[in-house]
Amino acid sequence: xxxxxxxxxxxxxxxxxxxxxxxxxxxxxxxxxxxxxxxxxxxxxxxxxxxxxxxxxxxxxxxxxxxxxxxxxxxxxxxxxxxxxxxxxxxxxxxxxxxxxxxxxxxxxxxxxxxxxxxxxxxxxxxxxxxxxxxxxxxxxxxxxxxxxxxxxxxxxxxxxxx
Amino acid sequence: xxxxxxxxxxxxxxxxxxxxxxxxxxxxxxxxxxxxxxxxxxxxxxxxxxxxxxxxxxxxxxxxxxxxxxxxxxxxxxxxxxxxxxxxxxxxxxxxxxxxxxxxxxxxxxxxxxxxxxxxxxxxxxxx
Numbered sequence: 001x002x003x004x005x006x007x008x009x010x011x012x013x014x015x016x017x018x019x020x021x022x023x024x025x026x027x028x029x030x031x032x033x034x035x036x037x038x039x040x041x042x043x044x045x046x047x048x049x050x051x052x053x054x055x056x057x058x059x060x061x062x063x064x065x066x067x068x069x070x071x072x073x074x075x076x077x078x079x080x081x082x083x084x085x086x087x088x089x090x091x092x093x094x095x096x097x098x099x100x101x102x103x104x105x106x107x108x109x110x111x112x113x114x115x116x117x118x119x120x121x122x123x124x125x126x127x128x129x130x131x132x133x134x135x136x137x138x139x140x141x142x143x144x145x146x147x148x149x150x151x152x153x154x155x156x157x158x159x160x161x162x163x
Numbered sequence: 164x165x166x167x168x169x170x171x172x173x174x175x176x177x178x179x180x181x182x183x184x185x186x187x188x189x190x191x192x193x194x195x196x197x198x199x200x201x202x203x204x205x206x207x208x209x210x211x212x213x214x215x216x217x218x219x220x221x222x223x224x225x226x227x228x229x230x231x232x233x234x235x236x237x238x239x240x241x242x243x244x245x246x247x248x249x250x251x252x253x254x255x256x257x258x259x260x261x262x263x264x265x266x267x268x269x270x271x272x273x274x275x276x277x278x279x280x281x282x283x284x285x286x287x288x289x290x291x
Contacts, residue, residue: 018235021231021232021234021235022232022235024230024231024232072205072208072209072212073209075205075208076182076205076208076209079189079201079202079205080182080185083185083186083188083189083192083193083202084185084188088192088193088194091193091198093195093197093198095265095266096266097266097267097268097269099269099270112245112249113241113242113245113246115245116204116244116245116248116249117204117205117208117241117244117245120201120205122197122200122201122204122248122249122252123245123248123249123252124197124249124252124253124256125249125252125253125256125274125275125276126274126275127268127270127272127273127274127275127278128272128273128274128275128278128279128280128281129270129271129272129280129281130280131268131270131271131272132268132269132270134265134266134268134274136197136200136201136252138198138201
């Protein structure tokens with residue numbers, strides 16, 4: 001019964017919260033409308049969601065969000081420093097291949113987004129079977145350290161969350 | 164409105180302005196497309212973030228109301244910025260680089276611009 005009303009509970013919750021944030025005011029009426037949207041939209045779109053990500057440890061998500069937010073702030077200062085204080089001839093850019101252990105498309109999407117937002121790296125492309133990700137690094141002297149950093153800091157945590 | 168509040172809000176506004184400027188400067192200064200891509204995806208995030216924090220602080224401390232649709236703007240920014248960067252990167256690779264210019268994918272299949280994905284029988288699980 002509960003499964004029929006909420007085919008996709010996470011989406012329902014997201015929609016309700018997004019609605020409340022859009023109107024920017026929490027009143028009983030808005031809450032009700034948000035919940036209504038949260039029930040109606042997943043119900044109508046359920047056929048288009050063949051596979052659903054299962055998040056095993058929700059607390060890890062909170063931890064991950066804060067780590068990434070902190071890294072984004074650090075990344076901003078690092079990239080700003082490179083732009084302002086480094087000569088173009090001194091910037092050593094590298095392409096880096098990061099082999100992936102993640103398999104779910106959702107997890108890989110989150111990882112690719114994280115890589116783009118954090119220190120000096122932009123995710124550019126996946127391999128055709130999704131087993132590796134191509135990353136462009138703005139400036140580094142040690143491409144392997146960057147790769148290990150991505151694997152240890154982000155991929156390992158995502159693996160715990162999604163698999 | 165007290166002086167401390169004013170200083171705090173102005174601090175975030177100025178910080179945001181500085182990062183916005185640095186991000187735009189990076190677009191001019193860096194030399195190739197892939198390098199330029201780093202400037203708007205990162206330096207600008209704190210630029211927008213600073214304005215949003217300042218806005219939330221203003222409503223909280225000055226108007227006395229709690230405003231949180233700034234969080235929604237931040238969320239949309241975090242979702243859209245990497246995706247558009249990825250589109251630009253892929254287009255650039257397709258138009259300007261050959262497979263030999265990139266490192267190997269270290270797997271059975273090459274990079275997705277050059278290689279076809281493996282045959283798959285489960286729908287909706289494909290990688291583009």
